[in-house]
Amino acid sequence: MTDTIRLGRVAGVKVGLHWSLLVMVALVAVGLAKSRFVIDAPGYSNLAYETAGVLTALGLLFGVLLHELGHAVVARRRHLTVDGITLSWMGGVTRIEGDSPSPATELLVSGVGPLTSAALGGALWLLRSALLSTSLSHAGGDALAIAALGWLAWINIVLAIFNILPAAPLDGGRVLHAVIWLTGRDRWKATQVAAWAGTILGIAIVVAGFVATERSHSVLDGFIVGFVGWWLLVSARAELSEGSARHALEGVRIADVMRPVGEAPGWITVRNFVETYGAARPGWVWLLHDWNGGYSGVLLGDLLAGVPYPQWDIARPIDFAMPIASAVGSGPDEDALSVAGRMGNAKVVLVVADGHTHGAVLVRDLESLMRNGGQPVAFGRPVAGQARS
Numbered sequence: 001m002t003d004t005i006r007l008g009r010v011a012g013v014k015v016g017l018h019w020s021l022l023v024m025v026a027l028v029a030v031g032l033a034k035s036r037f038v039i040d041a042p043g044y045s046n047l048a049y050e051t052a053g054v055l056t057a058l059g060l061l062f063g064v065l066l067h068e069l070g071h072a073v074v075a076r077r078r079h080l081t082v083d084g085i086t087l088s089w090m091g092g093v094t095r096i097e098g099d100s101p102s103p104a105t106e107l108l109v110s111g112v113g114p115l116t117s118a119a120l121g122g123a124l125w126l127l128r129s130a131l132l133s134t135s136l137s138h139a140g141g142d143a144l145a146i147a148a149l150g151w152l153a154w155i156n157i158v159l160a161i162f163n164i165l166p167a168a169p170l171d172g173g174r175v176l177h178a179v180i181w182l183t184g185r186d187r188w189k190a191t192q193v194a195a196w197a198g199t200i201l202g203i204a205i206v207v208a209g210f211v212a213t214e215r216s217h218s219v220l221d222g223f224i225v226g227f228v229g230w231w232l233l234v235s236a237r238a239e240l241s242e243g244s245a246r247h248a249l250e251g252v253r254i255a256d257v258m259r260p261v262g263e264a265p266g267w268i269t270v271r272n273f274v275e276t277y278g279a280a281r282p283g284w285v286w287l288l289h290d291w292n293g294g295y296s297g298v299l300l301g302d303l304l305a306g307v308p309y310p311q312w313d314i315a316r317p318i319d320f321a322m323p324i325a326s327a328v329g330s331g332p333d334e335d336a337l338s339v340a341g342r343m344g345n346a347k348v349v350l351v352v353a354d355g356h357t358h359g360a361v362l363v364r365d366l367e368s369l370m371r372n373g374g375q376p377v378a379f380g381r382p383v384a385g386q387a388r389s
Contacts, residue, residue: 003086013072014084015065024089029057032151040147052148059152061087063120067159068092070116071109078105090231091159098341099246103182110174114164121156124149168198169235191243198236205229246337248370254339255332257369258351258359259285259300266296266318270304273317278304285348285360288318297321298348300362322347332358340366 003016033053037044068085071094075082083095100106128149131142166176173194180190209226213219264277266288277286278301290296299321307315328346330339332353339349339361349361 003084010065010085011069011073012076013069013082016084016086018086018088020089021061021064021087021092025057025061028060028155029053032056032148036151037144037147040150041143044144048144052144056148056152059148060155063117063152063156063159064091066120067113067117067163068094070112071096074112075109078109080105080109090228091163098338100178103178106174106181107178110171110178113171114160117156117160117163121153121160124153124156128153165201166194166197167201167232167236168194168239169232170198173198173236173239188243188247191247192240195236195240195243198232198239202229202231202233202236205232245340245370249335249337249340249366252336252369253332254330254334254336254349254351254361255359257336257365258332258349258361259283259365261285261287261350261357261360263287263289264317265289266321267291267316269313270307270315270317271312273301274304274312277301285362286317286321287324287350287357288321290318295324297324298327298350298360327360330361336361336366336369 002018004019004022005017007015007017009015029050030053033049037049037052064087065085068087068091072082072085075094075096078100080100081097083097086093086095096109100109128146131146131149163170164172164175166172168174168177168191176197177190177194180193181187184190206226206229209222209224209229211222212225213222216222260281260283262277262281262284264273264286267290268276278284282302284301286299286301287295288297288299297318299317303320304317307320326345326347327350328339328343328348329352330349332351343349343363347363350357351359351361
């Protein structure tokens with residue numbers, strides 16, 4: 001999820017808003033002003049109700065930010081890299097690079113968010129109680145402020161309760177994952193249990209949405225509940241898929257899946273390349289030279305077989321290559337899981353050691369590794385010297 005609006009940095013962490021949260025804040029502001037405050041605190045002007053609704057919605061935004069900052073601060077204290085926070089309609093996402101190194105770290109990072117929301121909700125409820133006591137003892141108490149504090153406290157407490165439910169991708173699902181991982185020492189099993197719990201919860205909430213629609217005859221209420229369930233269901237299945245990929249890559253060195261590499265001029269014709277370099281070396285990745293002696297692109301030689309034959313004397317290998325800038329480097333003993341985690345938008349990994357490029361790994365190679373349950377595909381040994389780095 002990308003940021004629609006960048007808010008800057010808070011406690012050294014990049015913070016942004018997704019447009020969906022702005023919609024949710026507007027719905028909360030209008031809903032409280034038009035439906036709740038007029039009942040809980042009658043006698044005020046429309047402007048007062050609208051102002052209270054906006055301030056309460058902004059208070060909700062602040063509470064969501066504190067929730068996510070809790071995750072980010074604890075993650076950084078546990079020596080994890082935090083890329084940033086995106087606040088969205090379902091609360092927010094704290095982007096943490098890589099996986100938790102231990103169950104204890106995952107437990108602390110996941111649990112602090114709901115605790116922060118619960119603590120904020122409790123503090124707001126105490127403040128509401130103090131104001132309510134004052135208004136009962138002395139005339140002139142502000143009923144609208146009391147109502148706003150009450151709703152803000154209740155929303156934060158509900159946010160904490162919902163997030164601690166033991167189902168992926170909620171914080172409670174990560175807590176469940178950490179506990180099962182800690183007790184059973186099996187990370188993959190923990191991922192499966194948390195993801196299936198999220199799937200079951202998502203289905204249950206979708207069904208609840210249909211029931212709510214039938215009983216209350218409110219299509220909007222049923223749709224909102226059902227949409228939350230659908231989001232949980234899809235997210236849980238995505239986490240199961242990602243967990244399966246991590247499980248397949250775990251313990252595999254990048255050298256175990258790399259393809260042989262070679263060097264070739266990028267400016268020659270496709271025919272010349274195929275006849276001189278590619279035909280006898282299927283599966284090879286080629287580092288293509290430019291006129292200055294540097295590398296201008298990276299090419300899987302097999303791709304040239306798809307070039308229409310009449311173009312073989314016109315097209316060049318460099319016309320079908322990936323830019324050299326699209327590659328990332330790796331050592332041969334680096335594990336495939338960590339390499340996959342930092343590839344980003346890169347298309348190829350160049351395996352470099354002792355000043356030479358010993359092999360290359362394409363995105364499709366890692367995907368094949370995942371599909372094959374972690375069994376690397378053999379591409380054969382190089383029949384020429386390694387490329388220089």
